[in-house]
Structures are given as structure tokens and as C-alpha cells.
Amino acid sequence: MDVPLGPEESFPVGRFRVVGVAGREIGIARLPGGGIRAVRNTCPHRGAPVCQGTLGGTMLPSPRGVLDYGLEGAVLRCPWHGWEFDLESGRALFGTASKHLVTYPAAVRDGMVMVTIRDGGAS
Amino acid sequence: MSTPSPSAAPSAPSLSAWRLVDADVHPLVRGGIRALFPYMPSAYRRRFELKGADLRLSAAPMRYNNPKGSVIRPDATGPDGAPGGSDPQFVREDLLDRHGVDCAILDDLESGRLATVLAGPAESVVLCSAFNDYYMNEWLPADPRFRYTPTLPVQDPRAAAAEVRRVAAHPGVAAVYLPPTNTLMGSSHYDPIYEEAVAAGLPIYVHAGGVDGIYHGAPAPIGLPSTYVERYIDAHLVAQANLTSLIFEGTFERFPTLRVILVEYGFAWALPLLWRMNQAWQGLRLETPWVQRRPSDYVRDHVRFATQPLDEPDAPADFEALVRMLGPELLVFSTDYPHWDSDTPGRVLKTLAGDVQAKIFAGNAIQLFRL
Ligand code: FES
Numbered sequence: 001m002d003v004p005l006g007p008e009e010s011f012p013v014g015r016f017r018v019v020g021v022a023g024r025e026i027g028i029a030r031l032p033g034g035g036i037r038a039v040r041n042t043c044p045h046r047g048a049p050v051c052q053g054t055l056g057g058t059m060l061p062s063p064r065g066v067l068d069y070g071l072e073g074a075v076l077r078c079p080w081h082g083w084e085f086d087l088e089s090g091r092a093l094f095g096t097a098s099k100h101l102v103t104y105p106a107a108v109r110d111g112m113v114m115v116t117i118r119d120g121g122a123s
Numbered sequence: 124m125s126t127p128s129p130s131a132a133p134s135a136p137s138l139s140a141w142r143l144v145d146a147d148v149h150p151l152v153r154g155g156i157r158a159l160f161p162y163m164p165s166a167y168r169r170r171f172e173l174k175g176a177d178l179r180l181s182a183a184p185m186r187y188n189n190p191k192g193s194v195i196r197p198d199a200t201g202p203d204g205a206p207g208g209s210d211p212q213f214v215r216e217d218l219l220d221r222h223g224v225d226c227a228i229l230d231d232l233e234s235g236r237l238a239t240v241l242a243g244p245a246e247s248v249v250l251c252s253a254f255n256d257y258y259m260n261e262w263l264p265a266d267p268r269f270r271y272t273p274t275l276p277v278q279d280p281r282a283a284a285a286e287v288r289r290v291a292a293h294p295g296v297a298a299v300y301l302p303p304t305n306t307l308m309g310s311s312h313y314d315p316i317y318e319e320a321v322a323a324g325l326p327i328y329v330h331a332g333g334v335d336g337i338y339h340g341a342p343a344p345i346g347l348p349s350t351y352v353e354r355y356i357d358a359h360l361v362a363q364a365n366l367t368s369l370i371f372e373g374t375f376e377r378f379p380t381l382r383v384i385l386v387e388y389g390f391a392w393a394l395p396l397l398w399r400m401n402q403a404w405q406g407l408r409l410e411t412p413w414v415q416r417r418p419s420d421y422v423r424d425h426v427r428f429a430t431q432p433l434d435e436p437d438a439p440a441d442f443e444a445l446v447r448m449l450g451p452e453l454l455v456f457s458t459d460y461p462h463w464d465s466d467t468p469g470r471v472l473k474t475l476a477g478d479v480q481a482k483i484f485a486g487n488a489i490q491l492f493r494l
Contacts, residue, residue, distance in 0.1 A: 046470040052198040054191070079197045081464055 005113045011036070014073075016051035021117065026104060027051030028113060031073045037087045038106035038115045039076065044099035048080040058084055061094055076101065141225040142481075143468055144488035146429045147330070147386050147457035148218065148227040150262055152178060152254065153209040162253035162260075170246075178233045183333055187351050191463065199461030207461030211265035218460045219268050222468040225485070226268050226494055228297050228328075228457075229258060230386070234274035235302035236333050240340040244278040248286075251276040255290055263295035270297035270492065272328045275316060277302055278340075284315040291323035297492040298328040298384065303335070303342045308365040308383075309372025317378045326382040326427075326491055329365065331358045362388035363396055366426065370400060373413035375421045383426050384491060387459055390428035394449045397422060423450065427491050429457035430483065431466045439474050451479045455488045 003021055005028060011017050016027035018041050025041035027050075043050040057072035075093065077084045084093040090101040105116040152158050155177050160168045170176075199207030199217060208214060218224055234254035238247045255273040263269050273290045275283035283301075290296050299320055306312050308329070320327055334341040336354060344360035362385045368374075375381060400418035408414060414421075436442050446454065456472070459465045472480060488494065 046467055048467075049198050054197075077191065079463070080467075082191055 001118075002114050002116050005115055008036075008108045008111050008113055011113060015055055016041075018049075018051050021115065024117075025049075025051075026115060028106065028115070029055055031055075033073050035073075036106045036108060036113060038104040039085075039087065039090065040102035040104070042102070043078045043080065043083065044101055045078065045081060045083050045097065048078050050076060050078050050085075050101065053077045053079040055087070058093065141485050141489060141494070143222070143224050144226045144228070144456065144485050144492075144494065145218070145224045145458045145460070145468070146228045146384065146455045146488055146492075147431060148214070148229050148460050149208050149462060150211070150214065150229045150231055150258060151206055151209040152231070152233065152257060153205060159250070159253040159257055162256040163249050167246075167249045178237075183337060186349070187337065187354055189463065190351055194462050196461050196463055196465065211262050211269070214460070215266045215268070218458070219266065224268065224468065226270060226488070227460075228270050228272060228488075228492065229262060230272045230300050230328060230330055231258065231274060232330070232333055235300060235330065238274055238276050238278065239302045239304055239332055240334050240338040244276070248276040248279055248282040251283075251286060252289070255286070259290070259293055259295060263293075269295065270494070271295055272298045272300040274300045274302065277304055277313075277316075280312055280315045284319040287316065287319035287323055287325065291319075291325060296325065297494065298326040299323075300328045300330060302332050303329055303361055303365060305340055305342050307368035307372075309368035309370070309374045314377070317374070317381050321378050321380050324380075324493065326384055329362070329383065329385050331361065331387040335361055359388040359392050363392060366393075366396065366422070367400065369426075370418045370421050371411045371414055373411065375425045376413055376415060381425060382491060384429060384455060385426065386429040386457060387431060388428070389432050389434060390430060390449065390454060391434045391445060393422075393428055393453075394445065397449075423453065426453070427455050427487060428453055429455050430472070431457045431459045432464045433466050433471055443475060446475060446479065446483075451475070451482050452487060454483045455491060456484045 005019055011028045011030050013030045014032050016029040018025050018027045026038055027041045028036065028038050030036050039051065041049050041051045054077040056075060057069055058075050060068045060070045062068045074087055075084050076087050083097055085091065085101040086093060090103040092099065107114050156171055195207040201210040201213035205213060219227060231254055234251055237250050242250055251274045258271045263271055273286065273296060275286055277283055287299050301316065332341060335358065336343050342361040344357055348354040348357065369383065397419040404414060404418050458467065472483060
């Protein structure tokens with residue numbers, strides 16, 4: 001089902017605002033480069049309020065001594081043990097863990113943020 | 124530096140109902156060194172002002188800064204922006220109330236770093252006393268579930284022993300915090316401290332320090348790691364070396380009622396260490412004839428390990444086997460709140476049997492700290 005969560009401007013850019021939807025806590029963030037993301041505010045590792053983590057980029061796997069920063073705006077880093085998740089797929093980055101962050105399809109329609117929630121939970 | 128008033132005594136809730144004791148919670152002095160000024164002689168206030176001294180959360184050089192910027196969890200920040208661990212009211216809500224913690228043992232790391240190497244010996248005596256009075260006056264009265272581990276000025280063992288005497292009578296004191304140095308714990312350097320701790324019935328609380336391997340005088344594991352992550356992974360080497368020293372120097376023969384808890388070193392490493400100590404003792408006992416029992420027997424009678432950071436083997440059953448082999452009676456639950464690698468109650472150790480959980484989450488701590 002599609003759930004309207006509020007006007008686009010009510011959600012911050014570059015960080016999450018958490019709202020309650022059908023018994024879940026869902027964090028919504030607008031990305032600095034445009035686009036909107038919705039994730040469940042529970043880290044699959046040990047349940048941290050993951051939306052209080054950092055939304056940004058990270059260092060990509062690289063040869064020794066080389067630093068390559070990328071994925072800006074595509075990564076959510078948990079505030080507890082620092083696991084990093086792809087905001088789009090919910091996967092832990094680079095095979096670091098097999099547990100997934102729950103993500104929801106989100107879009108802006110007529111200025112309103114809409115999130116799609118499947119029966120039984122999440123995408 | 125008077126004797127702290129027992130009027131701050133917490134009124135203990137009923138022990139039998141206690142289900143969760145957290146052996147490692149880090150409070151933080153709010154407002155820097157000035158907050159300690161009321162608790163020190165005025166000449167020392169002047170000294171620290173003249174020096175431009177302040178407390179710093181991390182005394183580590185850039186090489187060992189946490190790659191994510193801070194060791195403190197961003198979600199532990201108080202409502203008014205207080206850094207995680209610096210507001211007793213928020214710690215009670217965010218940790219004690221939220222997770223049903225019946226008792227939280229507070230240990231301050233800034234004072235430990237100052238006591239080990241960052242302050243001079245005489246300064247550290249004054250600072251430890253000021254930190255200890257600060258927490259006993261400003262934290263213990265805030266909630267009956269708080270207990271405190273006063274930091275000892277370990278560079279000066281006689282002053283440290285005097286500090287044990289000074290604080291021991293306070294009912295909110297659960298142990299005394301001995302920050303590790305590069306003098307291993309079996310050395311007679313520490314005897315005056317152990318004597319007083321034993322007389323007071325307080326366990327010695329040892330916690331991974333922020334200065335290890337960085338400064339001369341701090342414990343030095345082998346080599347100089349390049350990064351935070353390497354140093355983090357090998358932090359337990361300090362505990363391992365100190366445990367070996369305690370056993371083979373015969374410390375527990377000299378102090379038959381001494382009890383020690385090793386905190387924030389994890390415990391998975393301890394099992395093979397016990398095996399190795401026992402085996403080495405069988406063949407090399409003649410070098411240290413004062414070691415009269417199997418090393419693992421001393422550990423069982425005198426030493427406890429705080430659980431955090433918990434190791435996470437791929438198969439949970441392996442973790443259960445490890446706990447069984449080491450012995451659940453040796454383990455005391457700890458979170459390390461509000462740090463990034465904290466272990467959250469309700470999220471960990473859930474697969475262990477009920478009686479094993481009861482020991483680790485409360486029973487062992489109640490015995491050790493005589494709560
Ligand atoms: S709870 Fe999120 S990384 Fe551990």
C-alpha cells in the first residue's frame with residue numbers, strides 16, 4: 001500500500017526524519033543530489049536506531065595505500081558498530097555482512113512523500 | 124579532599140529481583156576540567172589554569188582516532204546536546220530505564236588516561252581524587268542504580284592506596300579502577316594498592332586504556348599498529364600479559380582474597396591462554412615455585428572477564444560452546460555504553476541457556492562487586 005507521509009519540505013536533506021507508519025519506525029531522507037530514501041529505523045545487526053547514523057559516502061575497496069571515496073549519498077552507516085548499508089538495496093556494502101537493512105520504495109508525488117509498504121512488512 | 128559523605132548513599136533495590144547488571148558504563152565530566160575545580164585545592168586549580176590544562180576525550184594521536192570521528196555513539200547525545208555519557212539524567216533514561224538495567228558500574232576513562240601517563244604523578248593524585256569526588260557527589264545521588272569505580276593514581280602506589288582508603292567506605296563504590304601501565308600487574312609495585320583493596324573488600328577493576336601502546340609508561344603490546352582497527356583488535360594483549368603476570372608472580376598467593384575484573388578486553392582469548400598457562404606450569408613450574416596451584420584454578424577463584432566486546436562467530440553454537448568451555452561463572456555482562464561498540468542488553472547472549480544468562484547478566488556481578 002502507498003502511504004503519504006507529509007510534504008517533501010518537511011523531510012531534511014542529508015539526514016533522516018523518523019515517522020511511525022503502521023507500527024513501524026521508518027526514516028525518510030532527501031538526498032543532497034536529489035531523490036528520496038525510506039528505510040526501517042532498525043539496524044539488522046543489533047537493532048540500533050540506524051537512522052541516527054551517518055548518511056554519506058565511504059571508502060571504496062582499493063589497492064593498498066590508495067584511498068577512493070565514493071558512493072556519496074548512497075550509504076547509511078549505523079551509529080553503533082558502524083555497519084554500512086546501500087540505501088537503495090539495503091545490502092551491507094561489499095559483502096561485509098549478510099543481513100539486510102529494510103528499505104521501502106519512496107517517491108514524491110504532487111509535493112507529497114509517498115512510501116510503499118508491502119503487506120507483511122518490507123521490500 | 125575530605126572523605127565523601129555517605130549521605131549520597133544509594134538505597135539499594137531488592138537484590139533478589141536484579142536481573143541485569145552492567146559492569147561497564149562510561150560517564151564523562153561535563154564542562155571540562157573546570158567542573159573538577161571545586162574538588163581540588165586552590166593551588167592546583169591555579170596550576171591547571173596556568174598550564175591551560177583541559178580534559179580531552181581522546182588522548183590518542185591522529186593515527187588512532189576512530190575512523191568515524193568519535194568513539195561515542197551519536198544516538199547517546201543528550202537532549203540539550205550533552206555529549207554521550209555526560210548527563211546522568213539522560214544515561215538513566217537511555218540506558219537504565221530503556222533496557223531495564225538494575226545496576227550500572229560507572230568507570231571514567233579520562234581520569235584513567237591522566238593517571239597512567241597524561242598527568243604527572245603528583246598532578247594525577249589530585250586529579251583522581253577530584254574526579255572521584257565529582258562522580259560520588261554528582262552522579263551517585265542521581266540514581267540508586269549507579270555504582271562507581273574510583274580511579275587510582277597508579278603512578279604513585281602509596282597515594283593510590285590512600286585513595287582506596289579514602290573512598291572505600293562510600294556505599295556507592297563497587298570496585299577500584301586500576302588503569303594499566305607498562306609495569307605488569309604482578310609486580311610488587313602494586314602491592315600497597317592490593318593490600319588496601321583486599322582490606323576494603325573491593326575488587327580491582329582493570330579497563331582497556333586510551334593510551335596503550337602510545338606513550339612510554341602506558342602498556343605496550345608488541346609493535347606500533349598503523350591504524351585504529353589494528354590497535355582495537357589487539358587491545359586484549361594488554362589483559363593477557365597482565366593476567367599471566369598476576370598468576371606467575373604469585374599475586375593471588377600473596378593476596379588470597381584479591382579479586383580482579385578485566386573489562387573491555389572481551390574473553391574469547393582467555394580460554395587458550397588458560398590452557399597454555401596450565402601446560403607451561405606443568406613443565407616450567409620450578410622457575411616460579413610460588414605458583415602452587417594450576418593457573419586456571421587461580422583464575423576461577425580470583426578473576427572475572429567483562430563480556431564486551433562480544434565476539435561473533437559465524438555459527439552461534441560455537442559461541443555457546445566457548446562460554447561452556449571457559450565457564451559462565453567467569454563472565455560478567457557489560458555494555459560499554461555509550462561507546463560505538465557497545466553490546467546492547469536484549470540483543471546479545473540470547474541463545475545461552477536461562478541459568479547461564481542469569482549468571483552472566485546478574486549473578487556473577489552481584490557476587491564479584493558484593494552488590
Ligand atoms: S547495531 Fe547496527 S551495526 Fe551493530
